[in-house]
Amino acid sequence: MIKAPYGSWNSPITSDLIVAGSIGLNEIRLDGDAVYWVEGRPQEQGRNVIVRVDGDARIDVTQKPFSARTRVHEYGGGAWTVDNGVIYFSNFSDGVLYRQKGNAKPEALTPAPAEKGKGWRFADGIIDRKRNLWIGVGEDHTAGNAHPENYIVAVDLANAPSAPRIIARGHDFYASPKLSPDGEHLVYLWWDHPNMPWNGTTLESVALDASGAPQGEPRTIAGGVAESIFQPEWLPDGSGVLFVSDKSGWWNFYTYDLATAKTRAICPKDTEFGLPQWVFGLSTYAFVDAQRIVCTYSEGGLGKLATLDLAGGTLAPIALPYSAFGSIRANQNTVVFRAGASDKPVSFVRLELASGEHTVLAKATELADRPQIAACLSMAEPIEYPTENGLAAFALFYPPKNAEYEAPAGEQPPLVVMVHGGPTSAAQSALSLGIQYWTSRGIAVLDVNYGGSTGFGRAYRDRLHLSWGVVDVDDCVNGAKYLAAQGRVDGGRCVITGGSAGGYTTLAALAFRDFFQGGGSHYGVSDAAALAADTHKFESRYMDWLIGPYPQEAALYRERSPIHHVDKLDKPVIFFQGDEDMVVPPNQTEMMVDALRAKGNAVGYFLFAGEQHGFRKAGNIQRALDAELYFYAFEVFRTGLKY
Incomplete structure (x- = not known):
């Protein structure tokens, strides 16, 4: 083995290999015995392709230039469905709903927008065979305003193209429409501002007439402003509904009987069977x-x-x-x-x-099958560590690993603390070549599930209530300190990085705590007030829960916003941003970059054309990986990394 300092190891996991050999695997579906899924392909500028398995062959169903992706709620998901061999999908470039039979050319089911960006968006669709309808979530952008109307809608499949017809209205958001086996009843979720779907949703049932229009008043099955319902499904015999609720403090299973209107808990357990509904199409x-x-x-x-x-x-x-x-x-x-x-x-x-x-x-990716790469893969270690107020926090720790290298005796590795987005999300334990990119070079990684993360019950999730920029920052700092105290990392060479909400936590940690020696913000929030005033509908009231109502709490927003405390930030920072980002507009990042440059900080800034909230193009993903590594190596780690 080669003896070399941590952080200076040569790695077979290179950025070009990562992007060249990787695709995104999102939603998989069964249609009878046929299997379909969606692949996100960085090599095709992030195009989402529906794939069908035919024996041992994988056949692309959606051909160029079509891309099965939607921007309902901005984050999308649930852009497609398949029924009896026919594909129904929302196309990313125009938002139009299409139907495709076999290898035939896709047929538009809804009209094209009169002007780009001023049309309908569709998601979470199901097929009503009885009435020949597509039923799903519709988001009306025809007026071109920042806060479109959301509905449950039906699209007539017999008269294409046709405008969507509204089935349910009157609430800010809708999701998860499901038809009963006999087609007589529809259940769906709704919620209103200021709630996010993991705070409180309502599960409702309504009878449908022969045309698919609501018949009578909807019936509330479960949920409310303080109970989160997830993934309702009809029992196979149509006698009731199975769903996930967190009313016990954990996302557990319940059944609702239509005849008796009674709810029964199934397998009560301090375990999470649900997920935060950031996107459509989730299925646990x-x-x-x-x-x-x-x-x-x-x-x-x-x-x-x-x-x-x-x-x-x-x-x-x-x-x-x-x-x-x-x-x-x-x-x-x-x-x-x-x-x-x-x-x-x-x-x-x-x-x-x-x-x-x-x-x-x-x-x-097939890269993990290569012996040289497999020998460098670091395994996630779940850790629990003390944090503020006598509580515990959680994380996944990845120690450095490379089969060809060892560090000099007594040396501890640099640490990259990774902060997931959301902030109501969670660190994932599936192979991340982005994490292994660091660990195989002799740099440890801590992927933090700070207070507010999902997977640990509602009380843990609620720790972040009115405490964004405090609890998350403390848990990241305390995780790094815990590892340093154990002698597992070098406390003098720790950086923090994250995307979106994780970018905010990164900047807040650098501005409000004197621990990390540098960091990276990927499309991160720097001005909480600007986010509250200038973001899309789905998240426009999220800040009420995270910090407080705006502008009533304007002073607190200013106190929590790194952009107003640049004088306290004297560490190197690198920024990455998409120029079409509607969640965190580029001007937020650029205000922070300009302010830090004006005071002489070491700053890197990459603005990627044609990218939104998160990067999908291979070249941009590769450039961001390498730039962040080299920035830390030169400005923080001083590892002797070869350029």
Whole structure:
């Protein structure tokens, strides 16, 4: 082995390999026995392609220039569905809903916008075969205002193209429309400002007439302003609805009986069976038969897969070599899902429940199969550590690893603290080549699940209430201090980095705490007040919960905004931003960059054309990875890294 300082190791995990050999695997679906999924391809400028499995072949269903992606709620998800071999998808460039039969040219189901950006957007669709309708979430941007109207809508499939017809209205947001097996009733979720869907949602049922119009008043099934409901699904016999609620303090399963209007808890457990609904199309469970589901849940920051008997409430874990699961779909004995582990990339997997055998259908990257790279993969270690007010926080720690290198005796590695976005999200344990990019060079990584993160119950999530910029910052600092006190990292060479809300925590940590020696902000918030005043509808009242109502709490917003405390920030910072970002507009980042440059700070700034909130183009992803590494190596770590 080569003896060399931490941070100076040569790594086979290069940025060009990462982007050249990686795709995004998002939603997988079953249509009878046929399997479909969506691939996000950086090499095609981030185009989202629906793929069908045909024997051993993978066939692209959506051809260029079509891209199955939506911007409903800005974050999208649920842009497509498949029914009886026919694909229905929202196209990213025009927002139009399309239908595609086999290899035929896609047919527009809704009119094209009269002006770019001033049309309808669609998501979370299902097919009503009885009435020949597409039913889903519609977001009306025809007026071109920043706060469009949201509805449950129907699109007539027999008379294309046709304008959407509104089924449910009157609330700020809608999601998860599901038809009963007989097609007579529709359930869906709604919520109003200032709530986000993980704060409080309402599950409602309404009868539909022969045309698909609401018949009578909707019936409230569950939820409210302080109860979050997730993924309602009809019981296979149509007698009621299965859903996930956090009314116990944990996202657990409940059934609602239509005849008796009674709710019953299924398998009460201090475990999370639900997720924050940042995007549409999330699925943590699916029916195997009338009385059994397969589901995923989170414990200690790691995911598990199990079957759950609805009658007896028995949870039976399934042994698989994965620690992160999502997009669960089932069809009798077959289950398909997205899965990954620290040494296994995000993959689409088919599981036969009877035999327990699983088959990998697709991988986000094949790089982990290369022996030289596999030998460098660092495994996530879930850690729990003390933080403020006598509480504990959680994180995933990745120590440096490279089969060809060892560090000199007595040396501790530099540390990169990673802050996930959201902030109501969670660190994921699936293979991240972005994390391994650092660890294989001799740089440790701490992926923090600070207070406010999901996966640890509602009380943990609620720690961030009115405390954004405080609790998250403290938990990041205390995680790094904990590792330094254990002798696992060099406390004098620690940086912090994050995207979106994680970028805000990064800048707040650098401005308000004297611990980290530098950081990186990826499309991060620097001015909380500007975010409250100049962001999209979905998040426009989120700040009420995170900090307080604006402008009533303007002084507190100023106190929490790094842009107003540049005098306290004297560490090197690098910034990355998309020029089409509607969540964190470029002017926020540029105000921070200009202010730091004016006071002589070491600053890097990359503005990527054609990118929104998050980067999807291969060249930009590669450039951001390398730039951040070299910036820290030169400005903070002093590792002797070769350029």
